[in-house]
Amino acid sequence: MSAVVEQPGAPVAQPTVHRASFGSLLRSEAHRFRSRRFIQLLLVLAVVGWVVSTVIGLLNYGTPDDGDLADAQARLDEIVAEQQVFYEECLEDANVPDDTTPEEWCGPAPTADNFGGPEAFLDKAPFDFGEAGTSGALGVAALAAALAVAIGATWIGAEWSSRTIVALLFWVPRRLQVMAAKLTVLVAAAALFGVLTQAAWLATAGIWEALVGGPDALPENFWSALLQTQGRGVLLVVLAAVLAFGLTNVVRNTGAALGIAFVYTAIVENILRALRPHWEPWLLTSNALGLVQQGGYTITYWNDGPIGPDGNPPEYYLGPLQAGVYLGLVAVVLAAVGAVLFAKRDLH
Amino acid sequence: MPAVQLTAVSKSYRRRGRPPQKALDNLDLLVESGGVHGFLGPNGSGKTTTIRVLLGLVSADPGGGEIRLLDQPVPDGLPDVIGSVGALVETPLFFPGLSGRLNLQLLAEAAGVSKARVEECLELVDLSGRADDRFKGYSLGMKQRLGIAAALLKAPRLLILDEPSNGLDPAGIRDVRELIRRLGRDGHTTVLLSSHLLAEIQQVCDSVSILARGRCVASGPVGEVLASRGSGDVLVQIADPAAAAAVLQGAGFSVSPADGALMVHSVAAPSDITRVLAGSGLYLEELRRVTPDLESAFLAITGDQPHDGPAAPGIPA
Ligand SMILES: Nc1ncnc2c1ncn2[C@@H]1O[C@H](COP(=O)(O)OP(=O)(O)O)[C@@H](O)[C@H]1O
Numbered sequence A: 001m002s003a004v005v006e007q008p009g010a011p012v013a014q015p016t017v018h019r020a021s022f023g024s025l026l027r028s029e030a031h032r033f034r035s036r037r038f039i040q041l042l043l044v045l046a047v048v049g050w051v052v053s054t055v056i057g058l059l060n061y062g063t064p065d066d067g068d069l070a071d072a073q074a075r076l077d078e079i080v081a082e083q084q085v086f087y088e089e090c091l092e093d094a095n096v097p098d099d100t101t102p103e104e105w106c107g108p109a110p111t112a113d114n115f116g117g118p119e120a121f122l123d124k125a126p127f128d129f130g131e132a133g134t135s136g137a138l139g140v141a142a143l144a145a146a147l148a149v150a151i152g153a154t155w156i157g158a159e160w161s162s163r164t165i166v167a168l169l170f171w172v173p174r175r176l177q178v179m180a181a182k183l184t185v186l187v188a189a190a191a192l193f194g195v196l197t198q199a200a201w202l203a204t205a206g207i208w209e210a211l212v213g214g215p216d217a218l219p220e221n222f223w224s225a226l227l228q229t230q231g232r233g234v235l236l237v238v239l240a241a242v243l244a245f246g247l248t249n250v251v252r253n254t255g256a257a258l259g260i261a262f263v264y265t266a267i268v269e270n271i272l273r274a275l276r277p278h279w280e281p282w283l284l285t286s287n288a289l290g291l292v293q294q295g296g297y298t299i300t301y302w303n304d305g306p307i308g309p310d311g312n313p314p315e316y317y318l319g320p321l322q323a324g325v326y327l328g329l330v331a332v333v334l335a336a337v338g339a340v341l342f343a344k345r346d347l348h
Numbered sequence B: 001m002p003a004v005q006l007t008a009v010s011k012s013y014r015r016r017g018r019p020p021q022k023a024l025d026n027l028d029l030l031v032e033s034g035g036v037h038g039f040l041g042p043n044g045s046g047k048t049t050t051i052r053v054l055l056g057l058v059s060a061d062p063g064g065g066e067i068r069l070l071d072q073p074v075p076d077g078l079p080d081v082i083g084s085v086g087a088l089v090e091t092p093l094f095f096p097g098l099s100g101r102l103n104l105q106l107l108a109e110a111a112g113v114s115k116a117r118v119e120e121c122l123e124l125v126d127l128s129g130r131a132d133d134r135f136k137g138y139s140l141g142m143k144q145r146l147g148i149a150a151a152l153l154k155a156p157r158l159l160i161l162d163e164p165s166n167g168l169d170p171a172g173i174r175d176v177r178e179l180i181r182r183l184g185r186d187g188h189t190t191v192l193l194s195s196h197l198l199a200e201i202q203q204v205c206d207s208v209s210i211l212a213r214g215r216c217v218a219s220g221p222v223g224e225v226l227a228s229r230g231s232g233d234v235l236v237q238i239a240d241p242a243a244a245a246a247v248l249q250g251a252g253f254s255v256s257p258a259d260g261a262l263m264v265h266s267v268a269a270p271s272d273i274t275r276v277l278a279g280s281g282l283y284l285e286e287l288r289r290v291t292p293d294l295e296s297a298f299l300a301i302t303g304d305q306p307h308d309g310p311a312a313p314g315i316p317a
């Protein structure tokens, strides 16, 4: 530390009093977010995963040429002919009960449609955006939400393990303000992440459609249904990040929080589904599905309860609104508990 | 205006399944503005707790006590004064995966401190050359220096350093002490330096408060506080210690042998010894005041016996 000796006049007394505004705090937290190694790593992994799955899709879908279609048609014809032989055998069979005709007994004659048409026999089917658009958005939202859980947990968990959040209080003593800044940055980042992942899905679908797409036109209302699903998917990503943030902030340890999250989703929920089926509307993953899936999630209680008048097992409809409100409430409560504990407790 | 003012502040830490741990016991503390104020006490005497209470990190026990930082009540007035207070409490707290420079920049950004000031503070603690290395790769001393740099970023009116020489090598310790002394003289900064090292306090502080078991047991200018508690021992080197001892004892001095020399206790004026011995034809080779015997003064004040660890020189373990 010889510099101390060499520069006797260095610590110039500055009369300015530095005051942290919420805006500067937000900027600083956003900078911190961008700089975090683990978050950068997760984003790199997400990009790699995107490239890999796009390439895998290109290899597994294909636009059939005339030869492929002819091959598929030939194989279909072969199978239909085979079935036709069995059918005729059935018709000629002497064991047909007396009270039915052979046609009733053996059912309709086999046709190509029974086997899904020639497309079902293609080695590489073309990508059908109209059919896969919303379910793909759901899958992408689920993966992005899982990553958002990791991001939300490490974002606050690392603050606790390094205790930098305590050091920040030497600069911004209003504890709730510190928490609010961290949460705001996380929500904004998670929303951006959700939008980018859904945009990536559109890009992937566009590439597949262009290179290995099929001839079918997009169904009516396709874009509005897809964009709504994507919007709810982004909401799920944000909620997942806030849930993980809240839980980690309460237990103050990333590993413990992720462990709890894993045990909950992998074990607790499955046990409850088996033992208490009627609790399913309260499970987080069911609500996640109900939130994003087009048309919500209809839970069927197979094993218990009276069979309804129509002869079907009872059902429970978990729609996007209910699921979104429920997940939102859980996230807000967890985040609030963590924030209040942070504001009230001694910090060492 | 006092920089720090605590009146009748108590703090008990709650502990799971055990009775609360009393860390501060009706503590009164006054630190006037300007200069370097030492905050001396053995481990566990409550120095860090006092600083945490001052910064609003832990709340004092309810009832009675008053806490003021730069004349603002704590914790309600903290947002108004925190911009003028820099602190390093116990261990420096930074992100291990980020560089030293980025760690400082994040703090600076939050408070609107310029990037130039970040570089200035890095330079000040001689970390400019290693500022782009990750914090987790730093040695203990480098971490500590980065913590000091962070505390200096705001060019604070009150700089609170809690055991800043922890983990520093001798050169680092010397530089930090020099820096503290210089800040204390700049007419802008008041330094509150907490330490369990008596020598450190003696070297750099103008005034001192001594803490023991959560109470302030002595306070005032360093010289006065420590000298007044000095043992008054005088070491006498003489050719014939046995004869000298007899003469001195005859004159009413309390004397004990000390390794071929004599230790004379509770001497008000050492010249008395010279006069008495010369009167009996005994001439001194050396006479040295062992006062102030800082370690024992400290131990006497805080009421602690030297325990494990290196004992104070001259006190057999
Ligand atoms: N978080 C805590 N929980 C319980 N007791 C604590 C805690 N922090 C400090 N203490 C106790 O409070 C007393 C004062 O500690 P501290 O302020 O750290 O002393 P110093 O900084 O002077 O070494 C000690 O007895 C210590 O054990």
Ligand SMILES: [Mg+2]
Binding pocket: B044, B047, B048, B049, B090, B162, B163
């Ligand atoms: Mg301490």
